[in-house]
Structures are given as structure tokens and as C-alpha cells.
Amino acid sequence: MTERLITHLRHVDLAVPDHAKQLDFYTNTWGLKAEHTDSGLTFLAAEGSPEQYIVRLRQSADKRVDLVSFGTATAADVDTLAGRLAADGVQLIGEPDTLQTPGGGYGFRFFDNEGRTVEISSDVAVRQHRTIEEGESIPVRLSHVVLNSADPEGTVAFYGKHLGFALSDTLMHPRMGNMMWFLRTNAWHHSMAVARGPHPSLHHASFELRGIDEYMRGTGRLLRQGVEKIWGPGRHRAGNNTFSYFLDPHGNTVEYTTELEVLDEDSWHPHVYDFSDPEVSDQWGTANAMNEFVAQRSFNDPDKGLFVAPPV
Template sequence: MAFSPITHIRHFDIAVPDFDKQVEFYRNHWGLTVQHDDGDVVYFAAEGSPEQYVTRVRRSTDKRLDLVAFGAADRESVDTLAQDLGAAGVKIVSEPDALQTLGGGYGFRFFDLEGRTIEVSTEVEVRKHRKIEEREAIPVRLSHVVLNSNQPEAMRSWYEKHLGFRLSDTLNHPHAGDLFYFMRCSTQHHSMAIARGPHASLQHASFELRGLDEYMRGSGRIIRAGYRKIWGPGRHAAGDNTFTYFIDPNGNTMEMTTELEMIDEDSWHPHIYDVQEPETSDQWGTGGDMDEFITKEMFNDSDNDHLFVAPPV
């Protein structure tokens, strides 16, 4: 696909068994704002983002990634994408129509190559948002989502072919091959990435803070609250962004970041970074080496039982 109908990432939605603790984590510690709460589903906004919500938590006996949602420019883009996906044999979950979730809009859902539910929408009501002030250590917006896959090469090709994502950079091991594909739908270095793992799952979700000071203050707040930090603070080579990774109450990995690289589409050439070089994972050398323990934490629980099964909301 020469042109991507996708403009940006909107939100990622999860279902969790320990619902109350997840809600407390996002609301009282991570710095998100409850936009709507119906008792079994809570929508969380980022104060600096016009998106109605950047994540949604659903009460469930099962843990799963419910869906990942992306924006499109207009109805024509949504309709054309739905037609093209259907013609290519992609399983459509719901045809383009008025959305019944918070903020409304017009969109549709479908399954990706591995059976995750993906939503593409337009005309979602813009949320009243504000400028995040200096030293205000709360998320400005959702930065990106990373998906684990045991067939990352095929996943990369699928997202390039069907959704128009472009490859920004690759993490490679000389013996194990490609481990990580950073994918973009705009001038932001990546809005999603695909990581090599043993199964389909959410690898991590990342939230952008205002700047370095706010990022460090936010990281420190989560550490002081007693949540487990598995990696960071540091700065990656690919994307040139900072990172601190934490484990949330349901075992998902959540990242605080800032200063993700913006790229020039006309001049950018993807890099291949050798993960054996310490600077690839952390240019600063402050976060510690990426090791087997961290990798296994980010494998997360398998979503295999929930693939090709759309969430109820």
C-alpha cells in the first residue's frame, strides 16, 4: 500500500481480572483521568490529548488485549480501507458504521493476521484537553503500542500491505535474526512495533510525558508507589526516546517515555541495530542491560485463547 489511511494511534483496550487494582493504578499513580466509568468498563484519558480516551479497562475473568484503535482522516478513508480489507480476505468484525463507544465517530473493526481486534475510526468527538505544565509529571498522550508475535516477519508484511505502515528501524541479533520492527503511520518514529516472542500478546504500551524532568518525576512517582520497575531509566537508540518500564497490577508492561524521534519521510532510511551493542538498548547506560529476565517479563501472558474472538464492547 503506497499511502496509509491510518493517521495515528488512538487507544489500546485491555480486559483484566484484577479490575479494581488496575483502575487504581491508572487513576491514582500513572496519572490518567477517568473520562467515563460504567462500573465494568473505565475509559481513561490523558490530560494533554484530544483523544476521548487512550486506554480502556474492562472487568473480566480473563486477561486479554481487547483491541488496538487507530485514527483515519475521513469517512472515505474508512470505507475504502474496509472494502480493500474485505476484498483481500481479511475478516471484518463489524462494517463501517456509527460507533457506540465513548466519543462516537464512524469506524469498523477487523482481525489482523494473528487474530487481534483492530479498530479504525474517524469523526470521533474531540476531548477538551490542555497544555501539560512544567514539572507536571502525567502522560501527555499515548505514544505507542508493541505487540508480541511468533511470526514477526509476516506481521510486519501484513501491516505494511494492508494498513500502509512503514518500517522505521529494526533490532537484530546476528544469530537470532530480527527481533523488533518499529512501524510508523506518521512522522512519529513508531506508533506500533512488532516484537519476536513465543505467542501473541501485548508486549508493552508507552505513554509520552512532557519532557525529561517530567519523565523522571513520573518514573520516580511510580517507583515510590511500590510498583515493580523492570528496566530504566534509559534512552533507546531506535527512536532516541527515553524509557522506564513497570509491571502493572495485572502483569502487563507499561512504559513512561519522552522525546520520541520525529522523522523526515523524504530522507529517512531504516537502520538495523545490533542488540549485542549496549548502546542499542540504552545509550545512557543507566538502565542496565536488556537481559533474559526483562525479555520474559515482556512476553506477557498469551492471548492465543482470545485470537479471532472480538471483545464484547
Template sequence: MQAPFRPVTHVRHVAMAVPNYKEAVDFYQDLWGLERVADDSGLSFWGTPADPEQYVVRLREDEKKGIDLVAYAARSAADVDQLAERLVAGNIKLDREPGSLDTPGGGYGVRFYDPDGVLVEVSADVAPKPFRALEERESIPQNLSHFVLNTPNLEAMKGFYEEYLGLRLTDWLGNVLCFMRAGSQHHILGLGRGRHTAINHVSFEMRGIDEYMRGSGRLLRAGQEVLWGPGRHTAGDNTFSYFLDPNGNVHEYTTSLEVVDDENHEPRTYDMKPETQDQWGFGGAITERMLAAQANDPDQKLWASSPV
């Protein structure tokens, strides 16, 4: 029996178009703890010293707010080519044929649109950058953990990411949010049932519980409102503290995301009770402020090719 095609290993970065560009730069640099690894006029790439990925966030100044693209890592250039062939055979719209990338680290990738019109990049052979282990109490992001997207077409989106990117369903939260994995990490992508397509939240892994709390405290001391948290989810078993960036996108500090048996895990469905949403009980039930924030504004960059 032929093994299923599973080209993706992890999420590389999220690229966002933002109207409030200067404020976003200040937020990432002074508060969130990322470092600028490259920039140009109205364009910047943000990484972490603990991650071999060249960057985990890309910001581009634009009058319209939205997702420029979400980038995933593939195991090999051959997998990128095979993915492209499968996309074409499935009448999936390509934005760029497989070829060399001219972003930091280079590599070989393909770009295409998911059923909602979000631009997706899958790439291989991106050169890693030097990295180091974070030290104790160093409260900056270790890596990009996962990305959650709101969609009015949840079942179609789930099927697309299963069929083409080879992601597997890990768990459901009620019937409104599904968690999808590429390997043993509980999820790299979440899909939430929404009225429109938009960023639900972007999540960053911290070194440990202490660093997660110190990072959350740093934002609170700087006057940032915590939308929800600190707490610990049941689905994923990870900690959470949610904040808004200057463009109204929800960002999460997290740590200790559950590791599952990739081959044998059976999907579970968790209820929406407060004690399920937050095991600790400190963050409590999801707040109305958080619900409104994670609904976000309708994405204005759907079905649009990224200029970078």
C-alpha cells in the first residue's frame, strides 16, 4: 500500500500586509521580542535567535489589511514538484510555478491559493541561519508555533489541507475549531468556523513556563491589554496569553504544546466548557473581548498575489 503524500513538516512564517506599519515594527521589536533580520522600504522580516528559520513573520506596509501568505516547509524539492503536479491536476489555482525563491534564505517553492483565497507557499532547501538555545529567563519567542485561520468554509478548507498538504486532524473543539498537524506537534494549523476569512491568531512558542509568564508580564507592564489568559487549554494542553498587535491581529505566547503519536493518534472532540478552555481556571472562559478580536476584520488580500 502506497504511503500517503505528506510533503509539509512545519509552518515557516506568516506574511502580513498592515496599514499601521511603523507601529507594528515597534511592537515586534520593543515588546514581542523578535529581531529584524532584513528590511527594505515598507518591508521587514522578523526572526528569533533560537530558530534556524530565516524569519517567522514578514510585515509589508499596505493600505489594505490581510494575509500576504502563509509559508510551510516541505521535505524536499521533489515534494514541492509533486505537490505542484497534484495541485494542477486538482484544478487548484497556482500563483507561482515551482522555482527559486528570492526571499532571505532562498530555496525552492510553489505558491497557490487555498479554497478561501489565502495565498500559500510551500518551500524546500531554504538555507538555515545560525541559531542558539535560549537561556533561562530569556522571555522572547523560540519559534513560530502555529497559525489559526477563520473560515466560512471549514469543511472544504479542512479537506483541502488534508488532501494536498497532507495535514492530519488531531482534535476538534466543539464543531467550531479543528486542529491539524504535520507530525507529532499537536497542530501547526487551526481552522475556525467564522463569518469571513481572517487571521484568528498567530502563536509563538516560548522556552518554558517561566519565560512564557515573564513575556506576558512584560507586555502587561508596557500597558498592553491581555485579551485572555494566562491559562492552559485542554485541546493541545498548551499555555496561552493573547494580545492584540497594532493592526488588530491577535498574537499568542504559548509553551508546552502537546506531542501526539503521529501515526496512531485518534482525533478527539472537546467540549466548550470553561474548564476545558482553561484547565487552570485563572484565565477562565473565553472573554467577549477575545471573541470579538479573534473574529477580526475580513481579509482584504484574498486571491491576491503577493508582491514579495
């Protein structure tokens, strides 16, 4: 396996037609904090995270995922990854350079096998953050991002070969075969997952809350505010994390979660879970059934940003 130089997930950047409506949702409803704002561009931080921002919102005619960003430990690791990717024929959007985003740093962007923009960076300044208090139902950090793929086997292979992601577990269905692959880049069960879908798009972005009580309070708060719930609350088997999935104003699925499993990587062996078993989807049995409605919403709209680098 490729030497692992990626240390963690940093942020997910979304472009949407109605920036103001999206910003209102992520700050006043979801619980993020707008730290840096320009016309039609906002960087949103989690109060408990040292990352400068975990979500970026950009005004655009097209709804798209602008990019997914991962961190490395050093600038030398950034250069190593850029060199390896280029040597393997992966299309770089630019050579490693100083980043012009909050916190600065050093990094580069490239297109993955299906045309998503991925950013790799190091030396980004740490944001002043705080300990989330008991009862505070706001995100502590960005937990993971799940991507829909029309070629999931190829996408999983790409991230394993080029970026050193390791497979934690797989979900399968007796009629449909393998459907979701959970990939890790540190001891967390997954920082990214790849789902079989009709087109490349965002499946969901997941946000970690302080604990079970805060997770349930957050779920209840969104329900009271009339935010459309897709699936949950429940607890998955793979990753052992809780889940409550909601739709943001532009139809992206976002998740509140907590207690994602931390693995002993030296002894871990991947499982294949059959998600036609209700306990695989939800150990508690409290969530609504995983059905066509839930699946359709998770497919999202086809991403309009493939092989087109975001302007910022």
C-alpha cells in the first residue's frame, strides 16, 4: 500500500445558487460560525475545531462540490504527493504554492479519477478554538465526507493507490453487490466513504457533536425548526456512529453524528456488512427504514463541477 502522508480531513467547499440562504442555514440552524466573508464567499468554522474552516460556501450559478481538502504534516509531504500524482499521470490543477485562503499554508489541487477537485495542504495556521460545553448542540468538527461515484471500485482504488487511504469496512446488498466503502486516513473509522450512485455527487457531509446528549439535542432542535429529516436518529454498525441526516436548502444531505469508532489499526481487519440486515443500518431500530426515498435523496443532483476547477 502507498505510504500514508494524508493526516486528516480539513474541509468541504460547496457552491450554490443562493449563498445567502445557505449561509443562514449553516450559521443560524446548523451551528457553524462565519469567520471570513467576502461577496458571495464565506468560510465557516466549527467552534471546537482547530481548522480555520470546515465548510466554504460560494455563490455560483451551478450547484457543485468545489473541493474536498485533506491535510498533511509537512510541506515536504505536500511536494511528495504532488510529485507522485504527476508522475502517475494524475492531472494537477496547479503546482504546490502558498495558499490564498484563511490561515494560509502550502498546498495544491488536482482532479481525482472522476473529476472532483481535491486539495492537499500543510502549515495552515491553527484557529483559536474552544471546548464545546455540555449541552451545546453545535458541531465540534467535520467528521467525514461521503461521495457518490458512478465507478466506486475505481474511485476506492484511486484513493488507495495515490493517497494511501485504507479500507475499514464495506457495505453490501445481496441483490446489488457492494454499495459503500469506508476509507480512513488516521485511526478514525472513516474520513471519507465512497457510495455507488448514478453519478458523481456529494452523498453527505457529516459533523461530529460533543456526545450523545448533544447529538440528540441537535437532532431535536432541527426537527423543531422544520428542517427536513431524511434518515435517523439511529446508530450504524460500520463505524458504530450515530446518525441523523437532514437536507440543507440546496438539497445536500448533512449529518449530525457522534462516537465514530477509533480503530486499533494494527489489528483491524475490514468487515463486509449486509445492509439488508436492519441492524447493520441501525443498531437501535429507532430510525425510519432505509428505503427508496432515503436513497434517492442521498444521490443528490449530478455534480456540475467535474474537471472544472473552482475559480477560488
